Amino acid sequence: MDRLTEIASHAREAANVLQTLSTSQKSAFLLAIHARLAAAKSQILASNKKDKDLALPLVESGKLSSSLYKRLDLEGPGKFDTMLQGIKDIEQLQDPVGKVAFANKLDNGLELYRVSCPVGVLLVIFEARPEVVANIAALAIKSGNAAILKGGKESFHTCEAVSKAIREAMEEVSAATFEEKEGSTGGDNNKAVKHLADAVQIVESREDIDGLLKQDKYIDLVIPRGSSALVKYIQWNTRIPVLGHADGLCSTYVAESAKLALAQTVVVDAKTTYPAACNSTETLLIHSSHLHDSSKFFPQLAKSLVDQGVTLKCDAPALASLQASDLFKDHQDKIQASNEEDYDTEFLELTLAVKTVDSAEDAIRHINEHGSKHTDAILTENEAEAKRFMAGVDAAGVFWNASTRFADGFRYGFGAEVGVSTNKTHARGPVGLEGLVIYKYQLHGNGQASADYGNEADGKKPYLHERIDVGEKETLGELARKRQRLE
Amino acid sequence: MDRLTEIASHAREAANVLQTLSTSQKSAFLLAIHARLAAAKSQILASNKKDKDLALPLVESGKLSSSLYKRLDLEGPGKFDTMLQGIKDIEQLQDPVGKVAFANKLDNGLELYRVSCPVGVLLVIFEARPEVVANIAALAIKSGNAAILKGGKESFHTCEAVSKAIREAMEEVSAATFEEKEGSTGGDNNKAVKHLADAVQIVESREDIDGLLKQDKYIDLVIPRGSSALVKYIQWNTRIPVLGHADGLCSTYVAESAKLALAQTVVVDAKTTYPAACNSTETLLIHSSHLHDSSKFFPQLAKSLVDQGVTLKCDAPALASLQASDLFKDHQDKIQASNEEDYDTEFLELTLAVKTVDSAEDAIRHINEHGSKHTDAILTENEAEAKRFMAGVDAAGVFWNASTRFADGFRYGFGAEVGVSTNKTHARGPVGLEGLVIYKYQLHGNGQASADYGNEADGKKPYLHERIDVGEKETLGELARKRQRLE
Structure with missing residues (x-):
């Protein structure tokens, strides 16, 4: 398995675990990331200085714009704290996963629920601003997705330091989380802990992106945040769905x-x-x-x-x-x-x-x-x-x-913005956390066979197709409790 | 402009008109299509006989399967009537367009609505069964979309006869519809009538499909209904979003x-x-x-x-x-x-x-x-x-x-099935009419400037961000009436 397939498949393994986490488990990860980043502030700023020291001669020789240099700088007043606060803000948002948008009783004892779930593995490409790593990591984890990130090459050392702190936080909390988890065996727990460490990974080069754009087996959504040229290049070079906008005319x-x-x-x-x-x-x-x-x-x-x-x-x-x-x-x-x-x-x-x-x-x-x-x-x-x-x-x-x-x-x-989309499918306009989820249909039965249903004239049971009233943003548990009260 | 660009751009012009039609206007088109198809039954069956006469030797020489021949046959007991009834059934479904899924008061007099709207232009590729033309045409018009269709080459004459009846119905009703339409000028009405005739177009060859798969400027969604090989070929040969499933494992x-x-x-x-x-x-x-x-x-x-x-x-x-x-x-x-x-x-x-x-x-x-x-x-x-x-x-x-x-x-x-999707974005599982719509954000203001909003400490107005309670499947009009009653 080559390196990029390994990165993508590990992200998929992480996504498979992330999609099963509860809101409070995801919050524990987000708060741990917040704490680790706060604790690692001096190392991260040292890495940021390394990036700036490498970038400064390029600015002086006119090869890099001063506005890009400014965006690269994580030491500016309030920038580090804003990055940290952003994680706490995202932790406080409503969990977009597990909401029932539609429910239908096909028959007594045979109920269909459309339930929101994570998209899976995100590939996010952005330019310069290294704090985006923390922001995207938080958005991804909150919505139960794994993420592979590529920042501007000028910010690589900073991105690496931020992602190292994130990985440490994931490892620390996942060990604790899965010790408590009921019903799964020791081997499964160890696997889950190992996989979660790969929930947020970074890659360095443009060539890595070209390789990852081919990993449609593992990657579900590409989110390019940057220049029109970058977005167009990505739209034309992958069959993975792309969420973004090339132009704003x-x-x-x-x-x-x-x-x-x-x-x-x-x-x-x-x-x-x-x-x-x-x-x-x-x-x-x-x-x-x-x-x-x-x-x-x-x-x-x-x-x-x-x-x-x-x-x-x-x-x-x-x-x-x-x-x-x-x-x-x-x-x-x-x-x-x-x-x-x-x-x-x-x-x-x-x-x-x-x-x-x-x-x-x-x-x-x-x-x-x-x-x-x-x-x-x-x-x-x-x-x-x-x-x-x-x-x-x-x-x-x-x-x-x-x-x-x-x-x-x-x-x-929306509380958070994942990006702006000019797509005609999935998500359009400014996209909040909802753009990072899709849905699955849960069907709860008690042993029904499809062949028993059909026209009464043929001796079959007709489908009831009775809509179950679903409140806004209700989870399956909330829906069940409400229905119990009504009965 | 080459022939395929013309087909695709005409579909876009038709979509631009279709998206503005009311539910009752769309119903008028659907009922006219129903009537025209019923009236053209003998011509359509004559075309179907031509297809069958061409196919029969191929079946006898083993080049075509007998099951495909059977699917091609529109004369089978009840098949034509089922096709006609399908259009009436779709006409009766709830209009998926114009529903408000989310509303937020940014400030007094500045209200945001997320409203469902058609995706735009569909390219639908299917095999053999010619009645699919009528079915897809009805689904597309009900949801305000234009459609370009390609059926199996064995059913071409039948598809052509069905689509001719559809075009005649569109021409007939659009003339009547736009005479009544208030507020737009004569020239615009004539254009709208002309464009609507292209709401449903058919193409004949596989080469046409290859050309249309490149028309991402005009076509918004490709829906292949057929073999795994067909679906995979399309997924790999277009950057237009594809709704479908290659495999069912x-x-x-x-x-x-x-x-x-x-x-x-x-x-x-x-x-x-x-x-x-x-x-x-x-x-x-x-x-x-x-x-x-x-x-x-x-x-x-x-x-x-x-x-x-x-x-x-x-x-x-x-x-x-x-x-x-x-x-x-x-x-x-x-x-x-x-x-x-x-x-x-x-x-x-x-x-x-x-x-x-x-x-x-x-x-x-x-x-x-x-x-x-x-x-x-x-x-x-x-x-x-x-x-x-x-x-x-x-x-x-x-x-x-x-x-x-x-x-x-x-x-x-769901009342209707557009297809089954194994995608991770937009629509998943069996897809009803909802898979043919997306949304747009309407912002209703009275002259607000963005620069006036921000932190109170900076002398700016804070955003209210008060969620407006939206019932299930409510239109903007229904929402407005409900809010008036509450006040």
Whole structure:
């Protein structure tokens, strides 16, 4: 067995044990990881210094960006403590595993339950920030998954030190956990303890990733967090499902009935608060009525943006509107003609493509053709139009009178964000812990044979198919207790 | 634009319209398809006769199986009516689109809704049975998806006739639908009518499929229904998500506390009622205590199977147990030694691999290594052991004291079955209409900017993150009415 197959198969063995752990057992692991990391702070920071010492000459010679160097640094004020607190926060979240989403009585004594369970083995690839190791390890363990991690090569020593502390914590607690576990034999316990040590593993090189992307027998989900080029490369080089987004080309459509002050607030927020973020607006769609009306709607909206340093790349009607306005005299450099590529470009800076449209239907068509299915907004006072837009735009987020910048797991209130997905299957938009679980069907019977069921006319028993009422996020145990009370 | 890109992009245009239709609009299309197919019965059967006339010589020369010929035949008793009734049944199902699964108040006047929506464009590949065109068309339209279909080449003329009737129904009703639609302009209506005609398209050749598997820009989900070889070929030759299962290698574990009569009933049902089905049991795991006990548990269980014509391929301990029994004298031909490959083989006939294990943990390990993650059962009177098995086995179905043959969308009570999936993401097990939808996040605001929210200490507004109570399968409209009543 080669090294990468060994890593992947060991992760699978770990996942097989992790999926059987209770919420409190998983919490014990998370708290132990927290404690080990806290205790290993000085060793981890020493490793981080090694990474920084290696990176500094590269920054000085211009081979590494200073922003990447900054992300690499774990010594910055509060960074280590934030990493530690993140583990405690994840430990406090609701366990996504073991929830019943659907239950159906096929017959008396033959009951079907759809129960959430971990996906299995995750391969997570990220850049630079070494604290992601602790964050992903916590998310994976909380949701009962094993994880193989690859950080940026610049942060390797730090990642290694963090993952060493995690492994030690897993070993320590698993020995204690499985001594108490009832019903399984000594040999099985020893195996479980051994396997759990491999719950979180790290790999170092890009070549390792190429090899692991072929391990579809063992790995269930790949989560790339990084540049568009990285995500696209991974999407094209594996048959394992990939959760992520390559691009964030968000649009905001200012409809005919939109109010100017609202549009100014929302569009300026959507464009300028963090231009490099994937949820920033890259294209402004403006209803043609605003270009030449007496209220100077569009020139005033444009002014709010230009005042914040935004360059507008406009189609011909929008450009003509601004060229006829006072704004143009002082800001010729920030008001430019657009070309076709601008509507397919994720600028990631203070540049905004502007396109004139004649209706919500035009806006929808433009977005469905040019957007990246991330997040798109309509600003309108017309509810019917807003609904048409939200139904017709094919994107993870469809917003009405709000900034695209709200598209974020923490802002949505998920407690944790695994990543942002523009997929059309499994998980879409900002993905919380729920993206790391799937479900299995449990069927509880007492000896039923399928051949006994069918049409009554043929002397068979008909299926009852009586839905069992399931509350939100109920476990099988909670459901059973509730049903007992009702009887 | 080449022909396949045209087909795929037209499907996308149709999907963009389909996703905006209401339940009653979709019902109108389904009922029109039903009526058109009923009216076109004689033309469709004439096309079916053409297919059969072409196929018959192939059957006679042994190039085509008679069972495939039988599946091709749409004239068989009740087959056409069953196809028609299927469309009405699907029309009656609950609309899977527009349901709110989660809602969160980020702030007063800033509310987030996770709403189900169609996946988009489906590519469905199936073999022989031409009535699948009508079935998939109905499932796709009910869930707001466009579909591109490829049936077996033997059924091409029938598929073509069925799809022609579907196209005519779509054209007829879409003209009527969009005349009434408020708020969009004439040009948009004409476009919508034109696009909807392409909601269901068929392609003919294997080469077409190879080309369509590259159309990941337009196609969102591939559903292969057919042989293991077909499914594997597709899984390996596209980066579009694939919903399906290549293998159905199901196991049943007879634990120490299992009752003999129950085991006989369940295992005989699981093995013999339809050996070619993917949910039939292929491996029997037997606890070692049953091999040589005074009750002759295993020889009696084996006898029930052998009496039904099953050949048992046994590991050494199981073989020894049977060789020492009376059964062996009369049935030497049906009691054989197994080899390692038998535990990785989907026999699809009356052959059962038998393996001796010493614990549920051994059974779980065997299944996780050799199974296909389809459906596996434990027969036991020990609830704790059943729970360990259901948590530890990584499969779409984990059954306790019931036959693996229950793993089926209709038996589960889903009303319709799109396919069976052994995926670890999106949809798993028998997949109903829910497998054809994903969700989008609607955010309803009144002009909020993200920069205004954050820590109170920094002078920002904190997020409320108040969960909005959502009932099961509620639409946004129903949710709004309920909240009004509560206020």
